[in-house]
Amino acid sequence: MSTDVLTRSIDLARTGANTVESVLTPAAVKARGVKVLLTLQTDDPRIEAQPLYVAGIKIGETTRNVIYQATMGNTVYAWDADTGNLLWKTSLGVPINGSAAIDAHNINVKWGILSTPVIDRAAGILYACAWISSDGSGNWQTAQHFLAALDLVTGKAIPGKPLLNLEGTTYDPGYGLPVLQFRSVERKQRAALAMVKGAVIICFGTITETSKTARGWVIAVDVSKWTIAATWCSTARGSGGGIWMSAGGPAIQNDDSIWVATGNGDFDGQTDFGESAIRLRYTPAIGQAKGSLTVAGWWTPWTDDARTGGDLKGEAATRLTASALEELPKVSNFRLVPHLARMGVKPKDMGAAWGDQDLGAGGIVLIEHLGIGLLSGKDGILYTIDITNPGETGPTDLAPAKAAMNYAKLAAQPILYTYFDASVDPATPNPATLNELPANRTHHLHGTPVTWLSAIHGQMHFCGGENGNLRAWTIGPTKVSSYLGCSVEVASPAAPVPAGGMPGWSISLSANGSNDGIVWGIIPYGDANRTLTNGRLLAYDATNLARYPDGSGQIVALWDSQDWNWNFLHPKFNRPIAVAGKIIVPTYDGRVMVLGLA
Numbered sequence: 001m002s003t004d005v006l007t008r009s010i011d012l013a014r015t016g017a018n019t020v021e022s023v024l025t026p027a028a029v030k031a032r033g034v035k036v037l038l039t040l041q042t043d044d045p046r047i048e049a050q051p052l053y054v055a056g057i058k059i060g061e062t063t064r065n066v067i068y069q070a071t072m073g074n075t076v077y078a079w080d081a082d083t084g085n086l087l088w089k090t091s092l093g094v095p096i097n098g099s100a101a102i103d104a105h106n107i108n109v110k111w112g113i114l115s116t117p118v119i120d121r122a123a124g125i126l127y128a129c130a131w132i133s134s135d136g137s138g139n140w141q142t143a144q145h146f147l148a149a150l151d152l153v154t155g156k157a158i159p160g161k162p163l164l165n166l167e168g169t170t171y172d173p174g175y176g177l178p179v180l181q182f183r184s185v186e187r188k189q190r191a192a193l194a195m196v197k198g199a200v201i202i203c204f205g206t207i208t209e210t211s212k213t214a215r216g217w218v219i220a221v222d223v224s225k226w227t228i229a230a231t232w233c234s235t236a237r238g239s240g241g242g243i244w245m246s247a248g249g250p251a252i253q254n255d256d257s258i259w260v261a262t263g264n265g266d267f268d269g270q271t272d273f274g275e276s277a278i279r280l281r282y283t284p285a286i287g288q289a290k291g292s293l294t295v296a297g298w299w300t301p302w303t304d305d306a307r308t309g310g311d312l313k314g315e316a317a318t319r320l321t322a323s324a325l326e327e328l329p330k331v332s333n334f335r336l337v338p339h340l341a342r343m344g345v346k347p348k349d350m351g352a353a354w355g356d357q358d359l360g361a362g363g364i365v366l367i368e369h370l371g372i373g374l375l376s377g378k379d380g381i382l383y384t385i386d387i388t389n390p391g392e393t394g395p396t397d398l399a400p401a402k403a404a405m406n407y408a409k410l411a412a413q414p415i416l417y418t419y420f421d422a423s424v425d426p427a428t429p430n431p432a433t434l435n436e437l438p439a440n441r442t443h444h445l446h447g448t449p450v451t452w453l454s455a456i457h458g459q460m461h462f463c464g465g466e467n468g469n470l471r472a473w474t475i476g477p478t479k480v481s482s483y484l485g486c487s488v489e490v491a492s493p494a495a496p497v498p499a500g501g502m503p504g505w506s507i508s509l510s511a512n513g514s515n516d517g518i519v520w521g522i523i524p525y526g527d528a529n530r531t532l533t534n535g536r537l538l539a540y541d542a543t544n545l546a547r548y549p550d551g552s553g554q555i556v557a558l559w560d561s562q563d564w565n566w567n568f569l570h571p572k573f574n575r576p577i578a579v580a581g582k583i584i585v586p587t588y589d590g591r592v593m594v595l596g597l598a
């Protein structure tokens with residue numbers, strides 16, 4: 001039995017679970033282990049887009065199973081998943097040269113396709129968003145973003161669908177505000193693509209967060225007309241609110257609602273929606289009427305102003321000025337708090353540095369039968385969003401006296417998700433108190449939780465934050481999550497303290513319906529944000545928990561690449577997928593590893 005993987009996190013709800021896998025069972029993996037079946041080599045050292053998989057597609061005279069992979073070098077590859085033969089590769093243009101202005105820790109050689117493409121199987125098209133240096137210089141300041149439509153069989157551009165330039169796209173926010181114009185020089189397109197109502201949905205974060213014009217954008221492209229059909233900006237009056245979700249994609253509800261999470265930015269609940277979970281509705285253009293993307297609900301836990309707890313003090317202010325950090329372009333993964341911590345600044349003196357705790361570091365996963373969405377960001381706190389009535393937080397709801405009422409709009413109260421510290425109140429009226437370094441390490445969640453309906457535990461979900469364990473939860477009709485257990489293994493065990501490493505766990509799940517669940521996870525040994533570091537691949541039994549001496553649950557490792565001295569560079573923000581008896585693992589050394597039972 002096999003399935004297609006046409007989008008990031010397996011499906012548009014972003015569950016991360018392939019539930020039609022019958023070959024890879026916990027018993028088989030434990031007894032036989034896994035081995036490398038194929039090594040697919042690219043010309044580009046960095047791969048941030050998740051691999052995609054199409055089963056039973058006819059190419060030439062042969063019906064094949066095909067792996068599609070986009071790279072940071074702006075190349076898309078197609079390989080036979082069973083033989084490893086390269087079927088085609090297509091270059092979409094000159095990528096951008098690595099620069100500290102794009103990412104504070106310049107470990108990427110090139111910047112091209114960051115996001116995971118989306119495949120329309122019925123139409124036979126792969127859509128990818130490429131960051132292209134049209135003048136060939138590789139300079140990020142003159143580069144632009146394009147949407148490409150490639151034939152799944154040949155890799156060639158679909159006739160009538162040449163590269164579509166997104167530069168200059170406009171958004172009219174109303175309220176007497178000026179019309180905004182999309183400029184690639186301020187954007188980073190990391191969030192995975194999605195499709196809804198015949199449109200490709202493209203979300204953008206920011207490069208220069210200090211810029212007052214750096215904002216989150218959503219662009220809908222009508223694929224039949226091959227035109228930009230609708231746009232939306234997350235902070236039309238203010239700034240910030242990037243939509244990056246650590247490469248996760250917008251989650252699509254059964255009614256075609258589009259859910260995104262925004263990061264650091266302004267909030268007024270009218271034109272500005274920084275630090276929010278937002279439901280958008282896309283209306284295609286009909287006749288003379290233009291298409292639209294409109295806000296149809298949101299929930300917001302705090303504002304950046306409330307979060308900072310005051311200005312930098314004493315030594316922190318001195319060192320910040322001395323290093324001219326205020327002049328640096330603050331990309332979403334810069335993390336000023338760990339930087340200051342490594343400089344020896346005490347948390348109590350950091351003040352405004354705590355503001356970089358963006359909710360948008362995580363993506364939303366939908367559990368439709370419970371009417372909820374799960375979201376966690378740099379807080380490591382789980383927010384259970386009521387997707388039927390998200391609550392529409394207003395500015396006055398964020399006053400300390402109203403905090404309890406705002407949290408009550410959730411389907412369940414916030415809980416500590418990626419770590420536990422009895423001294424921390426996840427539903428605090430003072431969000432500045434949430435910025436903690438338990439055990440001198442951060443516990444941000446970079447990515448989307450994985451969800452699965454298990455025959456043994458019911459509705460489960462899994463997460464793994466920075467410098468912490470893989471953690472398993474169950475959730476029932478009350479919509480309250482209950483902790484089940486965690487792994488022995490932790491992410492970034494070799495990263496320096498204070499602060500530790502990034503980005504935590506990259507996970508997915510395979511199962512045969514509600515049985516035989518396996519969590520597949522990649523973790524870095526060091527800090528994969530600041531340096532190139534080796535990765536570690538692990539397989540866990542999703543339901544058969546052991547017990548620690550204190551009686552708490554232990555998620556049991558079935559297989560561990562460390563036992564076999566495997567070496568591969570950790571693919572920051574990427575994740576493995578398990579499909580058709582294979583585990584497909586992207587790397588930061590240009591390889592795509594195809595694994596199977598030994």
